Amino acid sequence: MKGCDTELMIDTTAEGRCTAAELDAMLTEIAAGNLQALEQLYRRTRASVYAFALSVLKNPQDAEDVLHDCYVAVWNGAAGYHSQGKPLAWLITVARNLCFQRIRQQKKTEDMRSEEWALCLPCERGLSPEDRSILSVCMEQLSGQERQIVALHAVSGFKHREIAELMDLPLPTVLSKYHRAVKRLKKIMQ
């Protein structure tokens, strides 16, 4: 099938690339009140949720709060989850919602501290200088959408069509933003 060649097969197996079926099974267990299943889900998907939250909010503390709130929300809402075969997308939507709620709250109280973000990442988190460098570029040189698309693709392994659906953007827009972002990253990271 032509047209999808720009989508790379990313191997996200650090926590192991979970199949939709595995995630669905976890959610069913969680709905039945199984805390261990929640922990399993957390271990397998937290990078995806955090990466997305950080790319929306730019602030590590806020992203950490959303990460926490997301799994508590899953715990509460799992009974209402009806599988449509896209559990990771559902999870990201829950996270997205929490991000927007937070933005709304913050708009009422303080300005976004996006410029100070790099100072907020604690040193002990095991980030190499290269890690910090690429995250800086993402935060400072990419637009919000470009950053989110990169996070969803690189960390969660979503295909561009899936990203288009998640972010409610046309596929050509996702593709062009993705390529622009990658181009800029390549240029700076050389």
Next chain:
Amino acid sequence: MTTREINEKARQAYRHAVPEVWDEVLSDCREQKENMLVMTLPRRKPWVARMVGLAACLCLLIGTGVGFLRYRSERAVDATVSLDVNPSIEIRVNQKERVLEVVPLNEDGRLIVGDLDFSGSSLDVTVYALIGSMLQNGYLNELTNSILISVDNSDPARGAAMQERLTSEVNLLLQTDSFNGAVLSQTVTKTDELQQLAEQYGITMGKAQLIKAVLSESTLRSFADLVPLSINELNLLLSRETAAATHVEVIGAASDKAYIGEARAREIALEKAGLIADSTTAWEIEMDLERGVLVYELEFLADGCEYDVEIDAVSGEILKFKTKRHSTPAASAPAQSGRSDSVSTTELIGEDNAGEIALEHAGVDSRDAARFRCKLEREDGLLVYEIEFYAGGCEYDYEIDAASGAVLKYEKDLDD
């Protein structure tokens, strides 16, 4: 550096940046679970003291009641009181309101009843004990707080009195420190149809009657769709008007804590529409069940357009978003609109549509289009979308009228 390497570096960086929050998540989830459990320190939760007292009475009654009643052999079932939350339980009592039998109708009900024997106890004490068990086992909690009490009594006057009494007692029981319960109550009018439905789906006649009440609001759902819902969810779907019309009394409000809430749903709809609350009117929000999923259905008016939005009540995902011109036919004329200055954002076709029009005109599949760009510009007083993309070795440039979608200009060049 290849694209693959960039992606890998980004992935590693984000993964290394993830904080460890599991302990906090676990303790917050556990805390919620525990709020449903009976605290063993009676001084912290006043109702527990009541429960402990009642349980003691219950034991006593079971002990003495059996002896007292056996020789009276009042075995005729005079009334049936059913309790539904998720668990479904039927309590059959005689003329003296002494329990003859407690029948669990589903798995959850069996869990609640356990091997307790209520025969001979009073109706009220039995109801308290069963509700206490539901609280203890987490069936009634902050997220699922609604219980349905259905009374079926051979004497309607006594039935009504029983319903009122039990409702106010149960309501008191459920106003605890950790959550506020909601009590729905009704008198069951036993019909063959109701009995058949109850048997077919394994639910109480009371729940069947409630489902029929909720169904009466809309012809779009089927009985089978609603059977798996908890009383809490049915309570959320039941409007005040229908409750009044079908004689279901409702005290308290159904818990919507497992859902994003009407306020958030409203925000999501406004965001998608690109509007602020002040520019909208005539809001209508209600919860509904669509294809087995609980959703918020929102309707509102803005700037001559009617908006119809459906949002997943748990995830906040937008499932449907429709707008319809609400006013004069002149606004929907397909001809060119030169009066661009007064065109508000709601009257433009949008970037998505403009893009589709351009791609279609060029005969290019969206998957084959690269470096797609779309920008809203003003050209000679007219609002247009300027679109650019590359496909099959060619560069395409389009100008689309932002209000009517007409293709005003297009160009195709070899890409070098």
